[in-house]
Amino acid sequence: MDKLDLPSWIVGFVDGEGCFSISFTRRTKLNCKLEVRASFSVSQKINNKSSLLKIEDYFSCGSLRYSKKDDTFKYEVRNIDDLYTKIAPFFCKYSLLTNKQKDFESWNTVILKIKQGYHLNCDGIKEIIDIAYTMNSKGDGRKYTKWELLQFLES
Amino acid sequence: MDKLDLPSWIVGFVDGEGCFSISFTRRTKLNCKLEVRASFSVSQKINNKSSLLKIEDYFSCGSLRYSKKDDTFKYEVRNIDDLYTKIAPFFCKYSLLTNKQKDFESWNTVILKIKQGYHLNCDGIKEIIDIAYTMNSKGDGRKYTKWELLQFLES
Numbered sequence: 001m002d003k004l005d006l007p008s009w010i011v012g013f014v015d016g017e018g019c020f021s022i023s024f025t026r027r028t029k030l031n032c033k034l035e036v037r038a039s040f041s042v043s044q045k046i047n048n049k050s051s052l053l054k055i056e057d058y059f060s061c062g063s064l065r066y067s068k069k070d071d072t073f074k075y076e077v078r079n080i081d082d083l084y085t086k087i088a089p090f091f092c093k094y095s096l097l098t099n100k101q102k103d104f105e106s107w108n109t110v111i112l113k114i115k116q117g118y119h120l121n122c123d124g125i126k127e128i129i130d131i132a133y134t135m136n137s138k139g140d141g142r143k144y145t146k147w148e149l150l151q152f153l154e155s
Numbered sequence: 156m157d158k159l160d161l162p163s164w165i166v167g168f169v170d171g172e173g174c175f176s177i178s179f180t181r182r183t184k185l186n187c188k189l190e191v192r193a194s195f196s197v198s199q200k201i202n203n204k205s206s207l208l209k210i211e212d213y214f215s216c217g218s219l220r221y222s223k224k225d226d227t228f229k230y231e232v233r234n235i236d237d238l239y240t241k242i243a244p245f246f247c248k249y250s251l252l253t254n255k256q257k258d259f260e261s262w263n264t265v266i267l268k269i270k271q272g273y274h275l276n277c278d279g280i281k282e283i284i285d286i287a288y289t290m291n292s293k294g295d296g297r298k299y300t301k302w303e304l305l306q307f308l309e310s
Binding site: 002004005006007008009010011012013014015016017042044047048050051054093094095097098099100 | 159166168170172205249255
């Protein structure tokens with residue numbers, strides 16, 4: 001039996017099931033009223049938890065949690081330093097083979113902006129919103145429209 | 156950027172999204188009343204069709220079709236000679252890394268039995284049913300229970 005190349009296996013798994021996400025939460029106590037969060041996640045049906053443990057083990061960061069809603073396990077990395085030093089460099093080194101590559105590139109731009117503090121002022125958040133709303137089928141499934149988010153910023 | 160190993164990428168994708176299936180259809184005109192079919196398939200949301208084309212291109216068999224029901228594309232190989240000469244040898248050479256490997260091994264046993272004509276007599280079909288109903292979470296989502304299938308055989 002031929003030995004698999006683990007990074008290529010992970011890219012294949014993530015091409016199928018991974019998600020690079022930038023999300024916005026309304027926080028009325030914050031100056032700009034919006035909290036920006038980045039994450040990388042991979043979901044699987046409950047009987048395939050072992051695959052997620054393998055990915056967690058490879059990246060040495062993030063955690064697994066169970067979603068009762070859709071009876072799945074999700075491996076998720078939310079810590080910005082882990083995203084910046086572990087997840088982003090991996091996918092810069094090993095390019096995704098599907099349309100998801102475009103999402104990764106946008107996500108990677110936002111990760112860099114967050115590291116530079118763009119998410120702490122309203123102009124920076126606007127730039128991040130512009131990028132985020134071109135990703136993952138242009139914002140399908142988001143709680144707020146882009147227009148609503150911009151309204152929160154200006155309120 | 157490092158070059159990906161395509162077989163490893165395919166194994167990762169299939170570990171996440173692939174399905175090795177043995178299905179049974181009631182056919183009252185057949186001697187044993189049951190038709191046995193094997194397939195290998197991978198599904199994706201409509202915006203990720205390119206990944207399936209890559210897999211189809213690699214295996215040089217099977218076809219893509221659109222499922223209106225869940226708005227997905229499915230790459231599927233159903234021809235037994237393609238399954239036997241292209242799909243099975245690939246996953247014998249490159250082992251899956253998740254629990255799906257067990258399903259593949261059972262599926263591979265059935266593929267060999269079909270090649271040997273076991274699906275054309277009732278005792279052979281019984282053996283195939285026994286194996287198939289241990290696969291993919293032990294038959295969840297099947298139209299018939301194992302008991303019902305055995306009743307059809309004896310009717």
